[in-house]
Amino acid sequence: MHKKYLPLTLVLVALLALLAATGYRAMTRTAPTIGLAAEKQIYLTFDDGPSTVVTGQILDTLKAENVKATFFIVSDRVKGREDTLRRAAREGHTLGVHSANHVYTQIYASEEAFLHDVEECASVIERVAGVKPNVYRFPGGGGQNRGAYADLLKQRGYRVVAWNAVCGDEEIPRASAETLLRESVDTARGKQPVVLLMHDSAAHRETAAALPEIIAYFKGQGYVFCKY
């Protein structure tokens, strides 16, 4: 290289270095934003409890795994299981309203009947566990007047919580824990956030048995566990 061109070459090298540095900074600035947007979230939700054995076993697993969940309560099932309900609240889980008795013909008989059912369930939760619920899940999905009932709930400060994935403990007869894990994984695919429907009433021992594996799977996939 001729000596005459050396200053020009140095300028060009300096310019390239500056461009490379600027480009590098731009990349590092955007990377964390992409990471946050892609955070995977799952809400574990349990309907129809409390029960003695199943809810107790589920609470043991959640405690061991340090995972919080949301329980939608049937208040007629609280009698004799007050300690279980109190334990769920004390260990940081959210208690929501599901109904007083889960009898659709009574719950959805009229708007007055519907509101009476909600208030009865909420008052039992508040009296026993000392927390005022502000989330609600429709028994049986809500029926034909779901929209009108949802409006009544919103007016009273409730957030209505649906689901977009199921473990299959109500949908698949006599499902094994292995099947419940597989159904959870299959129905959660592509959902963000995942809201997983499960049941903790007395018959659902397989749900309690499947829970450690379900939590392990979603932890392994990098999900963050959320409650309402």
Ligand SMILES: [Zn+2]
């Ligand atoms: Zn239910």
